[in-house]
Amino acid sequence: MxxxxxxxxxxxxxxxxxxxxxxxxxxxxxxxxxxxxxxxxxxxxxxxxxxxxxxxxxxxxSLKNGGQQNCYSCVHKDEDVLRASTSGGAFTALSDYILEIGGVVYGADFDEEFNVCHSRAATKEERDRQRVSKYAQSDLKDIFVQVKNDLQNGLTVLFTGTPCQVAGLKAYLPRHITANLYLCDLICHSIPSPLIWKEYKVFQEAKHGGGKMTKVMFRSKLHPWTRNNSNRGFIFEMNGDGTLHEDNIFYDLFFKVGTIMRPSCANCKFTTQNRVSAITIADYWGIEEYSPETYNPLGVSVILANNSKGEKLVYHMKQRANIKQRPLAEQLKHQKRLSEPVQYPDFRSEFWEDLHRDGFEAVMNKYVYKK
Ligand SMILES: Cc1cc2nc3c(=O)[nH]c(=O)nc-3n(C[C@H](O)[C@H](O)[C@H](O)COP(=O)(O)OP(=O)(O)OC[C@H]3O[C@@H](n4cnc5c(N)ncnc54)[C@H](O)[C@@H]3O)c2cc1C
Structure with missing residues (x-):
């Protein structure tokens, strides 16, 4: 072939x-x-x-669930968890349950160079590294094989990732070994290029005298959690010096310029209400309007329970998070990625040609500062 x-x-x-x-x-x-x-x-x-x-x-x-779906708002009871999470800490509440019953959790982590890659967590310390949205496609390496081995060894497994990653794992695993598998996906805008993320890090490190990034948080809670602030709050530390720098260039490339995402995102088959996972998590956009008493400036997650396994997870998450059922229509209105994929601007190929010819700083000047 x-x-x-x-x-x-x-x-x-x-x-x-x-x-x-x-x-x-x-x-x-x-x-x-x-x-x-x-x-x-x-x-x-x-x-x-x-x-x-x-x-x-x-x-x-054939990988999607169909059937009854319920929608919930979720705010973790622990403020430290909210600060360390992107929205309302749904991932932590969910993964705590799996770890406490002796299971393992798979999610997007950083390696020592801050490249995004999936990892396997058997402890809360390992799981904490998987918290927070990382806006670059994660390298799955041999994670699907590890999940299969864990299931065959009788472990309970929670796999979290973008809908296309969850769909890939679901397609790969033989059905008869998946009784103890829990799949969790994100409502996903689209996934940026690992190369652009690397170029951006190199640019910042050069700007800071050739040092090394020692901490990164894509969506910190530096600003109150609101939809308008969702493209702000990217922070990083250099050389372990304790100073946090905020910068918007990477977000501007992602959301405003809109040229750095994978080509398949514009043809995504999973930006639908019908999901491939048991449970879907995302930001509960619009909550301040629908339920002002539920709004929390440290974040609110939305949970979609897509089948009976999803409902079981929501039941157990209630020990750790305040969870309320809400009309699904609220999220169908606010989340474009429950109905259609992202669209690329017509200058996408021009952007990549410019990058390969002129380098990162040149495209930053041309597209971020001038478009
Ligand atoms: C690329 C991307 C696009 C997103 N688009 C939207 C959107 O359009 N609308 C919306 O409401 N929410 C979106 N989200 C989800 C949102 O940012 C939060 O991840 C979600 O609300 C869960 O937050 P939390 O507080 O429960 O947990 P957190 O601790 O913040 O969530 C961590 C979870 O995100 C997963 N994750 C993080 N980075 C990646 C990655 N690169 N690849 C795969 N999985 C990853 C981890 O495995 C873990 O399960 C997106 C997330 C990502 C990574």
Whole structure:
């Protein structure tokens, strides 16, 4: 087989094809935008077609739940958790339950260079590293294989990630081993390029005398949690000196310029109300209008319980968080990514050509400061 996907807009880089390949003929390789794609080593390929059969982009509808869905607001009872979370700490309430029953949690972490990659957490300390939205596509490496091993060894597993990652894992795992698997996805605007994130770090480190970033928080609670503030509050520390710097360039590239996300995000099959996971978490936009007494300046999460497993999780989360049922229509109104994928500006390819020719500072000057 030549290639797993026909067009880049049809591949989210979920790794399901890589791990299902019986002859280990597929590796994930970064393209010029820094996104990982499956590449087939032709001499190893036996042409079985499993890689295409399993693709969650091709089989997206069969992976979705259908059926009754309930919507909840969620505010963690512990203020320190709220400060360390992006919205209302739903992820911590959920993962605490799984860890307390002896399970393991998978989520997006940083490596020592602040590259985003998924990790496996068996303790709360390890899980804490998975908190907070990280706006770059995470490298899944062999995480799907680890999840499969954990389930086969009888462990309870919570896997969290973007909807396309959750769909990939669901497609990859044999159904008969998933009784103790809990899937949690995010309402996902789209996923930025790991290369741009790296270029941005290099730019900031050079600006600060060649030092090293030692702390990063994409959406800190420096400003009150509101929709208008959701594109602010990116903070970082250099060289462990205790000073926090706030900067908006990365957000401006992500949300205002809108050119740094994966091509498949504009063709996303999972930006629908019908979800692939048991539970979906996101920011409860609009809560101050619908329920002023529930609004909290440290954040409010929305939870969608998408099936009976999701409802079970919500029941257990209530020990740690204030959770109230609310009309789903509120989020259908506020969350565009429950109905349609992101659209790219027509200068997306011009942006990448400029980046490759002129470098990061040049595109920053051209697109962030002048557009
Ligand atoms: C790329 C991206 C786009 C998003 N788009 C929207 C949106 O359009 N609307 C909206 O309401 N909310 C969106 N969110 C979700 C929102 O930012 C919060 O993650 C969510 O509200 C949960 O917050 P929390 O306080 O419960 O927990 P937190 O502790 O803040 O959440 C951490 C969770 O996010 C996961 N996560 C973090 N970064 C990544 C990543 N790069 N890839 C995969 N999983 C990751 C972790 O695995 C963990 O499960 C997005 C998140 C990301 C990462």
């Amino acid at each position: 030549e290639q797993v996907y026909k067009n880049k807009k049809d591949c989210s880089g979920c790794t399901a094809c890589q791990h299902i390949c019986p002859n280990k003929a597929i590796t994930m390789q970064a393209d010029s935008e820094g996104f990982l794609y499956p590449v087939i080593e032709q001499k190893k390929c036996i042409g079985c077609g499993l890689c295409r059969d399993i693709c969650p982009f091709i089989n997206s509808e």
